[in-house]
Amino acid sequence: MAARTARAAHAGVGAAGRRLRKDGTLAWQAASVLAVMLAWEIAGRIPINYAFPPFLAVLRAFVEMVLDGSLVRAFLVTLVPLVLGVLFSTVVGVGAGVLMGLRRGVEWVAAPVFIVLQAAPVAAIIPLVTFVYGIGLAAKTVAVILLALPVIALNAYKAVRNVNPSLVAMCRSFLGTRRQTVQKVILPDASPVIFAGLRLGVGAGFVGVILAELLITPTGVGDLITYHRSVANYAEMYATILTIVVVSALCLNGLQRIEARLFRPERREGT
Amino acid sequence: MIQAMEAERPAPAAEGAVPAVEVRGLSKTYNGGVLALDDVDAVFPQGALTSLLGPSGCGKTTLLKIVAGLLPASEGEVRVMGRAVDGPGPERAFVFQDFALLPWATVLRNAAFGLELRGVPEAEREAAARRCIAEVGLAGTEGRYPHELSGGMRQRVGLARALAVDADVLLMDEPFSAVDEQTRRKFQEDLLRLRGVERKTFIVVTHSIEEAVYLSDRIILLSPGPGRVARIVEPEIDRTLSPEAIRRDPHYLETVEDIWQGLRDFVE
Numbered sequence: 213m214a215a216r217t218a219r220a221a222h223a224g225v226g227a228a229g230r231r232l233r234k235d236g237t238l239a240w241q242a243a244s245v246l247a248v249m250l251a252w253e254i255a256g257r258i259p260i261n262y263a264f265p266p267f268l269a270v271l272r273a274f275v276e277m278v279l280d281g282s283l284v285r286a287f288l289v290t291l292v293p294l295v296l297g298v299l300f301s302t303v304v305g306v307g308a309g310v311l312m313g314l315r316r317g318v319e320w321v322a323a324p325v326f327i328v329l330q331a332a333p334v335a336a337i338i339p340l341v342t343f344v345y346g347i348g349l350a351a352k353t354v355a356v357i358l359l360a361l362p363v364i365a366l367n368a369y370k371a372v373r374n375v376n377p378s379l380v381a382m383c384r385s386f387l388g389t390r391r392q393t394v395q396k397v398i399l400p401d402a403s404p405v406i407f408a409g410l411r412l413g414v415g416a417g418f419v420g421v422i423l424a425e426l427l428i429t430p431t432g433v434g435d436l437i438t439y440h441r442s443v444a445n446y447a448e449m450y451a452t453i454l455t456i457v458v459v460s461a462l463c464l465n466g467l468q469r470i471e472a473r474l475f476r477p478e479r480r481e482g483t
Numbered sequence: 484m485i486q487a488m489e490a491e492r493p494a495p496a497a498e499g500a501v502p503a504v505e506v507r508g509l510s511k512t513y514n515g516g517v518l519a520l521d522d523v524d525a526v527f528p529q530g531a532l533t534s535l536l537g538p539s540g541c542g543k544t545t546l547l548k549i550v551a552g553l554l555p556a557s558e559g560e561v562r563v564m565g566r567a568v569d570g571p572g573p574e575r576a577f578v579f580q581d582f583a584l585l586p587w588a589t590v591l592r593n594a595a596f597g598l599e600l601r602g603v604p605e606a607e608r609e610a611a612a613r614r615c616i617a618e619v620g621l622a623g624t625e626g627r628y629p630h631e632l633s634g635g636m637r638q639r640v641g642l643a644r645a646l647a648v649d650a651d652v653l654l655m656d657e658p659f660s661a662v663d664e665q666t667r668r669k670f671q672e673d674l675l676r677l678r679g680v681e682r683k684t685f686i687v688v689t690h691s692i693e694e695a696v697y698l699s700d701r702i703i704l705l706s707p708g709p710g711r712v713a714r715i716v717e718p719e720i721d722r723t724l725s726p727e728a729i730r731r732d733p734h735y736l737e738t739v740e741d742i743w744q745g746l747r748d749f750v751e
């Protein structure tokens with residue numbers, strides 16, 4: 213009981229410290245964002261280019277596009293293949309990567325495929341997807357997978373390969389089964405690199421889906437960008453681009469939180 | 484079989500009893516063709532603290548890992564309480580040179596990890612772990628993470644984890660090498676005290692002659708290239724003396740000097 217209270221007190225102190233630190237970094241982040249906005253506003257007003265609107269104009273365009281529903285509609289169209297592709301790549305990529313790390317046989321069969329895929333100039337391959345899957349949802353999902361899967365799989369593979377061998381020996385010496393070793397030692401120890409791969413994969417997924425929408429199926433966010441550029445609505449075009457950047461950043465941040473919660477509690481306390 | 488063992492070398496701490504660990508004709512060739520151990524015979528009596536002493540590279544870690552069941556022997560066998568073994572077992576627990584603590588787990592979970600792997604219920608294993616954490620002098624750190632601890636404290640967590648599974652034999656690979664000199668002395672004294680209360684068999688790898696003489700009931704000197712048993716020394720230090728008195732004791736100093744003279748040949 214006493215120990216529990218002590219632990220709670222410790223957690224309390226940790227939480228307070230965390231808040232403090234967070235306030236510090238938050239202030240810096242806010243300052244840097246503000247500085248960029250300001251620079252943008254000034255550059256837009258000079259103007260450095262007729263196609264470069266000031267920040268406030270972009271903000272206005274953003275609000276209008278949210279209100280008239282065009283932005284939300286475009287995002288819904290884009291996010292469906294993105295989520296599908298990323299989910300598929302996560303499950304298959306982490307699964308294949310971990311298996312490649314654990315078993316020589318799988319490594320020999322599968323690793324070269326992912327290495328070649330990662331080395332390929334995917335932007336050049338994406339138009340080929342059209343021949344196979346048409347121009348609908350399937351084509352976009354395949355584009356996302358093409359970009360996201362190799363990086364996720366290869367990171368998971370590397371992560372498992374580089375697990376601290378001393379921890380594995382420790383687990384074995386305390387009579388851990390193979391399954392326990394994988395669950396309680398290998399996966400948690402590999403999780404930071406696996407999650408780094410997931411973050412790269414999600415980033416690549418955004419690239420894939422937008423590329424697909426720009427190159428093969430004029431729909432969703434890609435289409436919105438193309439359309440506003442073609443009619444010279446530059447503020448709207450930038451608002452769309454900015455929104456996709458922000459959404460992507462938020463996704464990556466969310467992933468980091470999930471990782472800390474699931475596997476690495478010590479990272480939440482800050483090192 | 485038992486007769487033969489006794490004839491060879493009676494145990495000082497438990498005369499006539501089956502040795503806790505015994506190795507016979509042990510050889511180890513690594514994959515690369517390095518012969519690390521060559522036909523090693525050794526006996527580790529029950530309840531005694533036995534040191535494996537020798538210059539680095541002479542195969543101390545290799546021998547300890549084979550005894551732990553973490554490494555297969557190329558030839559020969561390991562017997563624990565008279566039974567041949569060829570893998571890790573519940574009667575042996577290892578304390579790692581690099582601590583091998585889970586960075587994402589608290590001190591409490593790390594200390595309880597051996598029991599967790601055995602499927603001991605949470606309440607029970609945490610009670611046992613708390614007891615061992617207190618025993619190694621870390622009470623109050625249960626909720627901390629390894630990166631918040633000093634090297635000496637981490638090594639104690641590793642020791643607590645080994646104590647928690649209540650093995651008869653504790654295998655320690657240079658347990659004091661990664662900590663500073665003050666911590667090291669303190670830790671040595673703690674180990675002696677622990678040895679008094681726990682009645683376990685300790686096998687400790689060290690490359691320090693002073694440390695081996697100070698701690699051990701029995702020292703197995705290994706010669707390098709390839710590792711062989713060069714000599715066995717039983718220091719018979721008077722443990723009723725204070726640590727300072729022991730370090731000034733002529734018998735202690737003599738034993739250290741004697742071992743150094745013997746080892747000198749290998750180092751040159």
Ligand SMILES: Nc1ncnc2c1ncn2[C@@H]1O[C@H](COP(=O)(O)OP(=O)(O)O)[C@@H](O)[C@H]1O
Pocket residue numbers: 513514515517518519537538539540541542543544545546
């Ligand atoms: N995994 C390994 N592969 C090949 N050779 C090894 C390996 N581990 C140790 N050795 C060699 O075996 C010999 C004994 O090593 P080790 O048992 O670590 O010595 P010590 O612990 O006494 O310093 C050394 O010559 C070392 O180079």
Ligand SMILES: [Mg+2]
Pocket residue numbers: 543544545
């Ligand atoms: Mg060694």
